[in-house]
Amino acid sequence: MDAKLAEVRALQAEIAALRPACEKRTAPWEEMPRVQKSFQEIYQSNSEGWKSSEDLxxxxxxxxxxxxxxxTLTGINIRNYSMKTEDLPSTDMAEKSVKQVLQRHRLLxxxxxxxxxxxxxxLETQDKERVSSxxxxxxxxxxxxECSELSEFVSRAEEKRDLFTFFRSLHYFVEWFEYRKRTFKHFKEKYPDTVHLSEGVSSHYMAIRNASQPGFELLIIWKIQVDEEGKVSPKLDLLTKVPQRALKLDKNSIIEAAPLSFRTLLEVLGIEAALESLIKLLCPEENN
Known part of the structure; x- marks a missing residue:
């Protein structure tokens, strides 16, 4: 009996100790509003995140x-790009407020x-007043x-460290290169026996020969020039190959003046019409 009484007293003491903790706990029906509020906050947070993601x-x-x-407009397409930054220590202890950051860029x-x-x-330099780079x-x-004429232009762009001029000039250079290529291809297909392109349609010169008049040849040199300011322009010149006997008969120096006359023809007719005129001049049978 004493043992049973002791066990009962121990259980009563444990119950008495647990009762305050149980009284402090919130009933399930009282807990629901707080849980609902938490879920509402989470939903609102996710909705704002989804809205932000949609904006992005x-x-x-x-x-x-x-x-x-x-x-599409420029023909320039960047396929790969990477950048690394490095904070540089100040070289002047008196200018501790000056911050320098070195950016290393690489693009393909x-x-x-x-x-x-x-x-x-x-190199980006930032002080209290301004940021410069x-x-x-x-x-x-x-x-x-195929564009062998690019080497000089690229070397000058590297020396001047002018990215804007590089991209602008490259765009116009490629446009002129493709136009020259299409023009040479057009005349080669139209006059296959008269027009000769020793280096293919990507050549920078075109020869005009007449099989019935051996020894006579007109050579059109078409270069694409990029000046110091990055302006791209075509330059066409005419060279003549004429037998010595014909030169002696040219009393009016027509052959000698041919290159200058060709430049005048370019200004009046344009490139394609001027080339067509030369072909028909040397090869009259092409008019038919």
């Missing part, structure tokens, strides 16, 4: 559309048929291409 998707779509338009792209790789560094190094790597 919309903005990304607009940027992709603009980039596609620019690529193409302008229609020309593939290029650019590696350049931009400058390209400190530029390296342009051009993959082997």
């Amino acid at each position: 998707r919309s903005q990304l779509g607009r940027l992709e559309s603009e980039l596609s338009f620019l690529s 792209g193409n302008c229609r048929l020309v593939t290029f790789q650019l590696e350049f560094q931009i 400058a390209i400190t190094d530029l390296n342009i790597i051009m993959e082997p291409t």
